[in-house]
Structures are given as structure tokens and as C-alpha cells.
Amino acid sequence: MKRWLWLGLCLLNAESRGKALCPVWSPVRAQQEITRLQEQLRHWDNVYYQQGASPVSDDDYDSLLSRLQQWQRCFVPGEPVHETALPASRGAPHPVAHTGVRKLRDRLAVAYWMQHKSALWVQPKVDGVAVTLLYRHGRLTSLISRGDGVRGEEWRDKAAHIPAIPQRIETSLAEVVLQGELFLQMTGHQQARDGGANARAQVAGAMMRREIGPLLKRTGLFIWAWPDGPPEMTEKLTQLSRWGFDLARQWSQPVSDEEQVAAWRERWFRAALPFATDGVVIHAAPSAAGRDWQPGQGSWSAAWKYQPAEVSSEVRAVTFSVGRTGKVAVVLNLQPVQAEDKTIRRISIGSVARWRALDVIAGDQVTLTLAGLGIPRLERVIWRVAERHYPEPPASDDFHATSCLHITPACRAQFLSRLSGLSQKTVLDIAGMQRSSWQRLVQHGALTHLFSWLTLTPEQIAAAEGISPARAQRIWLSFRLTRQQPLRRWIAALGLPLPRQALASLPDTQWEALLARTGADWQQLPGVGDVLAQRLVTMLQTPQLRELIAFLQQQGIPAAPSVFRMGIVEDRQAETETQGEQAGSKTEQQGDNDHRFMRQRGFQQQDIDPARCEGDTGIQLFLEHQRNAVAEHIAQHAAKYAGDDRSNCGDDRCVAGIQRDLRTNNREHHQAQRIKYQKHFAQVIHQRCNKSGDHRCRRNNHDVLRMLYPAERVVTQQNIAHRAASDCGDRSDDNNAKQIHFAPACSQCAGHRFSGNADKVENS
DNA sequence: CTTGCACAGCAAGGCGCTGA
DNA sequence: TCAGCGCCTTGCTGTGCAAG
Numbered sequence: 001m002k003r004w005l006w007l008g009l010c011l012l013n014a015e016s017r018g019k020a021l022c023p024v025w026s027p028v029r030a031q032q033e034i035t036r037l038q039e040q041l042r043h044w045d046n047v048y049y050q051q052g053a054s055p056v057s058d059d060d061y062d063s064l065l066s067r068l069q070q071w072q073r074c075f076v077p078g079e080p081v082h083e084t085a086l087p088a089s090r091g092a093p094h095p096v097a098h099t100g101v102r103k104l105r106d107r108l109a110v111a112y113w114m115q116h117k118s119a120l121w122v123q124p125k126v127d128g129v130a131v132t133l134l135y136r137h138g139r140l141t142s143l144i145s146r147g148d149g150v151r152g153e154e155w156r157d158k159a160a161h162i163p164a165i166p167q168r169i170e171t172s173l174a175e176v177v178l179q180g181e182l183f184l185q186m187t188g189h190q191q192a193r194d195g196g197a198n199a200r201a202q203v204a205g206a207m208m209r210r211e212i213g214p215l216l217k218r219t220g221l222f223i224w225a226w227p228d229g230p231p232e233m234t235e236k237l238t239q240l241s242r243w244g245f246d247l248a249r250q251w252s253q254p255v256s257d258e259e260q261v262a263a264w265r266e267r268w269f270r271a272a273l274p275f276a277t278d279g280v281v282i283h284a285a286p287s288a289a290g291r292d293w294q295p296g297q298g299s300w301s302a303a304w305k306y307q308p309a310e311v312s313s314e315v316r317a318v319t320f321s322v323g324r325t326g327k328v329a330v331v332l333n334l335q336p337v338q339a340e341d342k343t344i345r346r347i348s349i350g351s352v353a354r355w356r357a358l359d360v361i362a363g364d365q366v367t368l369t370l371a372g373l374g375i376p377r378l379e380r381v382i383w384r385v386a387e388r389h390y391p392e393p394p395a396s397d398d399f400h401a402t403s404c405l406h407i408t409p410a411c412r413a414q415f416l417s418r419l420s421g422l423s424q425k426t427v428l429d430i431a432g433m434q435r436s437s438w439q440r441l442v443q444h445g446a447l448t449h450l451f452s453w454l455t456l457t458p459e460q461i462a463a464a465e466g467i468s469p470a471r472a473q474r475i476w477l478s479f480r481l482t483r484q485q486p487l488r489r490w491i492a493a494l495g496l497p498l499p500r501q502a503l504a505s506l507p508d509t510q511w512e513a514l515l516a517r518t519g520a521d522w523q524q525l526p527g528v529g530d531v532l533a534q535r536l537v538t539m540l541q542t543p544q545l546r547e548l549i550a551f552l553q554q555q556g557i558p559a560a561p562s563v564f565r566m567g568i569v570e571d572r573q574a575e576t577e578t579q580g581e582q583a584g585s586k587t588e589q590q591g592d593n594d595h596r597f598m599r600q601r602g603f604q605q606q607d608i609d610p611a612r613c614e615g616d617t618g619i620q621l622f623l624e625h626q627r628n629a630v631a632e633h634i635a636q637h638a639a640k641y642a643g644d645d646r647s648n649c650g651d652d653r654c655v656a657g658i659q660r661d662l663r664t665n666n667r668e669h670h671q672a673q674r675i676k677y678q679k680h681f682a683q684v685i686h687q688r689c690n691k692s693g694d695h696r697c698r699r700n701n702h703d704v705l706r707m708l709y710p711a712e713r714v715v716t717q718q719n720i721a722h723r724a725a726s727d728c729g730d731r732s733d734d735n736n737a738k739q740i741h742f743a744p745a746c747s748q749c750a751g752h753r754f755s756g757n758a759d760k761v762e763n764s
Numbered sequence: 765c766t767t768g769c770a771c772a773g774c775a776a777g778g779c780g781c782t783g784a
Numbered sequence: 785t786c787a788g789c790g791c792c793t794t795g796c797t798g799t800g801c802a803a804g
Contacts, residue, residue: 046767325772329773329798331774348774348796354797375775433790471783497771499771499801529802658781
């Protein structure tokens with residue numbers, strides 16, 4: 001417990017205190033909370049000083065002390081804040097006061113502090129117990145704990161049992177005063193890996209106990225100050241080494257700028273050291289004689305500590321979220337706190353049951369760590385406020401797999417989770433719709449049930465606050481595109497808890513087949529056992545689910561194979577592999593083979609053949625006609641498109657395609673990189689029309705006219721019309737574009753080849 | 765009954781686009 | 785131009801279920 005350094009900590013915590021908010025408490029409650037925490041700290045102080053035991057870790061103690069002081073500033077301003085109580089009767093005066101070291105927050109602060117200083121040295125900041133050693137005529141006469149910096153405890157009797165402390169030194173000086181750190185000697189201690197390992201508390205405990213413990217033999221001593229020693233550091237280190245204090249010489253490095261300090265700090269943080277450390281200390285030559293040293297006024301040394309492995313924060317609120325399955329998750333909103341380079345504001349603690357077990361509410365103090373690459377994790381609750389007002393979590397019975405398919409005030413959370421779930425890439429893949437956008441639509445009252453967005457017009461979408469008409473148009477197009485999704489994706493959108501494998505191997509393509517399934521039928525699917533099978537049967541009988549399925553059937557969802565004859569190829573390998581109805585008619589694959597070709601039911605081999613172009617390995621959506629979503633889009637914009645089509649190939653004659661790079665983040669795929677703005681975009685490909693109606697694949701006969709947003713993955717006639725049939729010449733374009741393609745079935749149009757990369761981009 | 769797997773949910777942060 | 789948003793990544797925890 002680093003009560004010796006509370007002065008320094010006050011400085012350290014001043015900033016965070018300034019930022020902290022005062023709790024909204026009545027004066028009576030504030031007094032109650034302050035008194036309770038104060039009593040606890042006093043109790044810990046007593047245990048520590050009288051028994052040498054540390055019931056709490058130093059960090060927890062420090063953060064609670066700082067918390068108490070914060071409350072006192074809030075509710076009893078002007079009165080002195082709580083300070084660590086030192087045992088009054090045991091104070092032995094330090095011949096030279098411990099000044100403490102100034103704490104530097106970051107590299108910039110280090111650079112600022114180092115300005116205009118010379119002859120600087122850096123040392124590891126040994127994590128131990130600060131002491132003063134007094135030698136008179138070469139004989140050790142006192143070993144005094146730091147205490148409040150002016151007086152401390154006399155540990156002379158213990159010193160005889162610590163081999164690391166020389167009882168005599170060879171000197172002609174009448175008095176030698178040294179300051180240093182007693183620490184637990186370790187082997188190969190790596191601070192980054194092992195942390196503080198409670199080493200300091202162990203030494204402190206051993207020193208405070210009345211009896212002589214075995215730990216004293218393992219106690220080392222690191223001298224970091226010789227107040228009236230030689231002004232030159234090298235001379236000082238050499239003399240200390242001669243006396244038997246060799247560590248300082250081994251672990252002191254001259255530095256001239258903050259870069260060097262940072263390098264040593266990083267190095268010592270990871271290296272194997274004989275002691276635990278909590279940062280580095282930079283020393284300049286003292287500007288005052290020892291007799292003038294004052295606690296808190298040492299301007300000639302400064303510490304740059306490591307980020308603590310654990311941080312502490314106050315819980316501001318407990319919130320509950322309801323997921324799409326009805327699962328309630330508990331999230332703690334925290335006073336923002338810095339951990340490493342991350343700011344933690346919220347932390348998920350899992351289920352309501354776990355929350356109850358943790359017993360944490362607003363006002364409590366918790367400690368956190370960063371797991372993995374920075375996932376905040378709750379370690380423990382270190383303080384609970386006296387008054388316990390528990391927020392009421394959502395009733396778990398109200399939320400389940402079939403609840404909240406319609407929006408009601410109580411259902412808002414789960415309904416929104418369901419919506420954001422169904423727009424995910426693996427479900428209905430609705431581009432441009434994330435939680436916030438759904439929230440806008442819900443807020444506007446545009447939605448009544450889980451699928452009512454299917455009937456919204458662009459104008460109705462645009463009426464929602466924060467959605468512009470242009471964006472509404474794209475959202476509308478995204479909505480229309482979902483109609484082409486197969487049944488299994490709609491099943492996922494409904495929230496049926498089918499394992500991925502089961503979903504992938506589900507042979508049903510229409511609702512009727514799905515609804516006719518018995519428990520035994522369900523169990524035929526991989527990953528579906530008795531429990532899940534019964535659950536599915538029960539779920540599919542619930543009126544709410546039946547109602548939604550009826551609505552989808554009424555909307556013609558999923559689309560009949562005769563209307564949408566398309567194949568989808570994606571680079572989601574797992575999905576492809578488990579595709580139940582793999583036609584086995586993959587496109588010839590050249591170059592990158594990750595993109596697979598999958599056929600929908602009703603898709604005919606002759607539809608594919610013309611597309612089996614060399615190098616065409618992308619996802620392909622084949623539309624028999626463009627009279628589906630595209631046609632609807634066109635119908636709504638008839639005037640815009642009118643008169644523009646005279647030279648257009650028309651939807652029977654011309655091939656249009658959209659390319660979209662699936663590997664949006666795979667930059668190693670250089671082909672895609674060559675296309676400007678390719679990421680996240682789709683491209684309209686204008687396939688030049690062969691007036692003779694040549695159906696064979698031709699190489700290199702497409703230009704890219706403009707980029708489309710993902711939501712525009714429907715080929716609009718507008719895009720075709722701009723660069724119409726007049727242009728039927730060949731332009732070579734030889735590389736592979738591994739992308740999604742849309743193309744009409746080749747029975748009606750000119751050959752389709754995407755053998756080239758699409759680096760002829762013309763932005764509209 | 766135990767074990768292992770899959771999934772849901774969450775966080776932070778980076779990148780790049782959108783729209784005012 | 786820039787704040788805000790959407791999308792994506794990584795990886796941990798807790799939970800529930802299937803399978804052994």
C-alpha cells in the first residue's frame with residue numbers, strides 16, 4: 001500500500017478529480033456515503049500499520065482514497081479532505097525529507113519537464129517501499145520508512161536481517177544520508193507480463209510485522225538519492241557501488257531527450273528485471289542542499305509511470321439492452337477512464353443473473369482491465385455505495401424468440417435489435433441500414449411490424465428525420481433487393497434459431513414446405529436436436545409468426561424461381577460449401593478461386609454457359625428480365641428515363657452488369673485496387689450490344705460507365721442508356737475482376753464476359 | 765453429466781463516405 | 785471542409801444446446 005506516496009498521488013489525481021462529476025445525492029446521503037468510506041479507509045490503515053497486512057491492493061486503496069476526496073470536495077467544500085492516517089507515536093524524523101517525485105502524464109510532459117535541464121539520468125522506478133538510511137561515521141544507525149516524508153517509522157532492528165543493507169560503509173564522512181527503495185528481489189520479472197505481483201505490499205508487510213520473517217532475506221535495496229553526495233552522477237554512482245549499493249550503477253542511464261527516456265521505459269517494461277517497477281524516474285542534479293528538501297517540492301526528479309494494468313472507475317448508470325432473441329444484456333455506463341490508449345465508457349457484463357451476482361449499481365466503484373486487443377473487462381467491484389437502488393431489468397418472460405415482432409413502446413429495444421439483425425450481411429444484406437437508420441424509421445412511425453419496410457415508398461422513407469431523399473432512394477432500392485433473397489435468409493430474418501449449418505442445408509424454398517415440417521423433419525438437419533426441433537415447431541405455430549409469414553407470402557417472398565432466375569456467388573466459403581443445392585456448375589475459375597458460383601433453384605445450365613467466360617469467377621446474379629425491382633424503379637422515374645432509350649439495347653438485347661468487389665477490405669487483391677472508388681461500390685457494366693445478336697461470350701467487351709452505391713445493385717436503364725448501343729466496338733480490358741456480376745440470362749442478350757478488370761471507370 | 769461448439773452481444777477504433 | 789455515420793475488424797464473455 002503506497003500510503004507513503006499519498007502526497008504524490010494527490011497531485012496525480014488532481015486532474016481526474018477535476019473532471020469527475022459530483023453524485024446527485026441529498027446532503028444526508030452524501031454524509032452517509034462519506035462516513036462509510038472514511039471508516040473503511042481508516043480500518044484498512046489500522047490493519048496495515050498495526051498488522052502489516054494489506055486487505056486491498058494499493059491501486060484499489062488509492063482509487064478509493066481519491067474517490068472519497070472527490071466526494072468531500074463536492075459536499076463539504078472548504079474542509080480538509082481525508083488523508084491517510086499515519087501512526088502518530090511512531091514517527092522518527094528524517095534527516096533529509098523525502099520530496100516525492102513529480103508525475104508526468106505522457107511523452108509531451110516529459111519533453112516539457114526536460115527542457116532547460118542538463119546531465120539527466122533515467123532509472124527504473126522500483127516498486128517498493130521508500131526508506132531513508134542514516135550512516136554515522138560509517139555505521140548504520142537508522143532505517144526510517146518514508147511515512148509522510150518528514151517522519152516515518154524506525155526500522156533499524158529489521159535492517160540487521162536484510163543482507164542487502166550494509167551495516168557499515170567505508171567513509172570519512174561523519175554522516176551519510178541515503179534514500180532508496182526496499183523491494184522484493186525477483187528473478188526475471190517482466191513488468192509487462194507479470195505486473196506488480198503485489199511485491200511492494202509483501203515487503204511493506206514484512207517490514208511492519210513485529211517478528212522477523214523470512215521475506216527480509218529476499219529484500220533488496222535500490223538507492224535513488226544521496227542528498228548531499230557528489231554533484232556528478234557518475235561519481236555518486238561509483239561511490240555507492242563501492243559501499244555495496246551497486247544496483248543504482250547498473251540501472252542508471254544518461255539521457256538527453258524524451259525519445260531516449262521513452263526507449264528505456266519501453267525496454268525496462270518488457271525486459272527481465274530483478275524487481276517490479278511501475279515506471280521510470282528521470283533525475284537531474286538537485287538544486288537544493290539536503291537540509292532544504294521539503295515534501296512535495298522535489299523539482300529535480302520526475303516519474304513517468306506505466307499505464308496500470310487495472311484501472312478504476314465509477315459506475316454512472318446500469319442499462320439493459322434487449323437483443324433480437326430477447327436476451328437481456330447488462331451494460332454499465334462508466335465515468336470515462338483511460339486504459340492504455342483506450343477510453344472506456346461502457347462495459348458489458350453479460351446476463352442479468354451475473355449482474356445480480358456482482359451486485360453493482362450506479363455510484364459503485366469498479367476495476368477494469370483490457371482483455372485481448374482492448375476489450376474492457378470488469379474485474380471486481382471495489383466499493384459499493386450505502387444506499388442500494390436497483391434498476392428494474394426488463395422482465396425476461398416478456399422477451400423471447402417470438403416476442404416483439406410488432407413495435408410497441410415496451411418492445412422498442414428488441415424490435416430495433418431485430419431490425420438491425422436482419423439488415424446484416426449474412427441475413428438480408430440491406431446496404432445502408434444500420435441501427436441508427438432503423439431508429440429513424442421507427443421514430444418516424446413508419447414501421448409497424450418486422451417487415452413493414454417492404455411496402456414503404458421512397459417518399460415515406462425520406463419523411464423520416466435525418467434521411468435525405470437521395471439516401472431514401474438508395475434505401476428503398478436496398479429494400480427492393482431483399483425480395484430476391486432466398487427463403488433461408490428470410491428465415492434468419494424472422495429470428496428462427498436455426499444453426500448456420502442447418503440453415504445452409506435446408507432444402508425448402510417456400511414457406512409451405514417449412515410450415516409443414518414436423519419435429520422429426522427438423523431433426524434431420526445438422527445441429528438440430530430434439531430440444532431445438534420442438535422449439536422450432538412451437539415457434540412456427542405462434543400466431544405472430546404465422547401472421548408475418550402470411551405477409552411475406554402475400555408480398556411474393558421469396559420470389560418464385562420463374563421470376564428471378566439468378567445465381568449468387570459469394571466468397572463466404574462456408575456458406576457455399578454447405579449449400580444444399582449446389583448445382584455443381586461452377587464457373588470456370590481462373591485466377592482467384594475464392595468466389596464461388598451457386599445456383600438457385602430453377603436456374604438452367606444454358607443460362608450459365610454464356611457467362612462461363614474465361615476469368616469470370618465472380619458472384620453472378622442473372623435476371624431473366626429486368627422487369628422486377630429494376631422495372632419498378634424505372635416505372636417510378638418514367639419521365640426521367642423517357643426519350644433516352646432510342647439507341648439503347650433495351651432490356652432484351654443488351655447486357656448490363658454490376659460489378660462489385662466483394663473483397664472490400666482485401667487490399668492485397670490488386671486487381672480491385674486499380675479501380676478508383678471501387679471499395680464498397682458496385683459498377684455498372686455496359687456490355688456493348690452485338691447487333692447481330694451474338695450470344696457467345698466475347699472477351700473484353702465492356703466498359704465501366706459509373707460506380708454505383710451498394711444499394712444500387714440493380715441495373716438501371718438510365719445507366720445503360722447513357723452509353724447505348726451505338727458504341728459496340730471492342731476495347732480490351734484483360735485482367736480479372738473478381739466481383740459480383742449482374743447480368744440478364746444470356747438467352748436474351750449478347751455475350752457477357754467479365755474477363756477484364758474494370759479500370760475504365762467513368763464517374764457519372 | 766461433461767465437454768465442446770456456436771452464437772449473441774459487446775467494446776474500441778480505423779477507414780472512408782455522406783451530407784450539411 | 786468536417787462532423788457524423790456506416791461498415792468492418794478483433795476478440796472476449798456468457799449462454800445454451802448438441803453430442804459424447
